[in-house]
Amino acid sequence: MSPSQIEIDTSRRFAELRRGVRGLCARFPGEYWRRLDGEREYPTEFVEAMTDAGFLGALIPEKYGGGGASVAEASVILEEVNRSGGNAGVCHAQMYVMGALVRHGSADQKERWLPALAEGKLRLQAFGVTEPTAGSDTTRIQTRAERDGDAYVITGQKIWTSRAEYSDLMLLLARTTPLEAVKRRTDGLSLFLVDLREADERALTIRPLETMINHHTTEIFFDGLRVPAENRIGEEGMGFRYILDGMNAERILIAAESIGDGGWFIERSVAYANERVVFDRPIGQNQGVQFPIAQAYANLRAADLMRWQAAELFDSGSPCGAEANMAKMLAADAAWEAANVCLQTHGGFGFAREHDVERKFREAKLYQIAPVSNNLVLSYLAQHVLGLPRSY
């Protein structure tokens, strides 16, 4: 069997969609991603090609010019990008924040933004939630939005706001009622669509952060930025709930990216283990080399089953918090196992940039930590699924 025939999802669902994304990704091979990684550049041509093909607008309803796709279909798109050796992290936000606008935006907001996003005239690639002091404890964010006439005035700081320099719009979570004045910690947070093109540069500073992967992430300082009140999504104070609502989709999409990474690592491991001859035989003939690859493959397939279960529940409108969280955690862990096995299988050559293994290894690690760390997934399962005491 040739390595390119290694299927993770043997049901062959969405075969045509997979072929379409694979065809597009073939135009952006390893050299392309390697060069961008070295130069820390944004893959503008790739993002434009994904937009023109309609893939990035997949979750926008058809009446606004989008693909009207299910989360299962959207997940296949991101999976195939990572499976091809690329990195869907450069553009995935447009998919996973879309739910906030589609489900909670007003008719006017949808008319204003969704067709332009679908056409590629606008990019919504930035999502500002995390802050330096609050970390995973989102309800403790300190960025404030204070109402002043027909606008909100934003003051505070975000960190790890990825792609802010390459996005026209940013979805921003800020406190509209102080923590001390709310009944529940999750109350009093509001969601805004900030038009970065119109932002007064004296009130908004974006500073790139250097990281171990090419993720175009930034820290953002708000110093009295005025955002029109009409850019608030949904009701004031309900932002946390709107974000939670979209998180299951986000978890499933991230799980699919990890499944794609895992598939790429296994494919590369098998190819190299078959081809590299040491002691007069392919290294893959040694059980010490083949068993870890086989184990990683089995774990990846198991994680993928959870991803499909979560996607099916989500798309049928059923509760899927446990499954979406488990899918994200299991897939991120399986991808990381496969990454480690792939690097090990390549021996010293795994460190050579030309094989792309070291780049994908760095990129795959992210999903055990962001957008939510696996520990927080375990806390969720312990408390909300198993009924154990809240641990934080």
Ligand SMILES: Cc1cc2nc3c(=O)[nH]c(=O)nc-3n(C[C@H](O)[C@H](O)[C@H](O)COP(=O)(O)OP(=O)(O)OC[C@H]3O[C@@H](n4cnc5c(N)ncnc54)[C@H](O)[C@@H]3O)c2cc1C
């Ligand atoms: C490259 C990159 C891109 C990112 N992009 C974005 C973005 O676009 N927008 C955005 O808003 N955020 C973004 N993030 C932030 C990301 O979501 C956070 O890093 C992540 O949620 C973890 O938060 P933290 O880094 O503050 O870790 P912390 O909350 O400080 O946690 C540190 C460690 O402690 C553990 N921990 C914390 N509390 C507990 C607990 N109660 N029980 C057990 N373990 C615990 C965590 O698991 C973690 O391992 C990005 C991060 C990175 C690295």
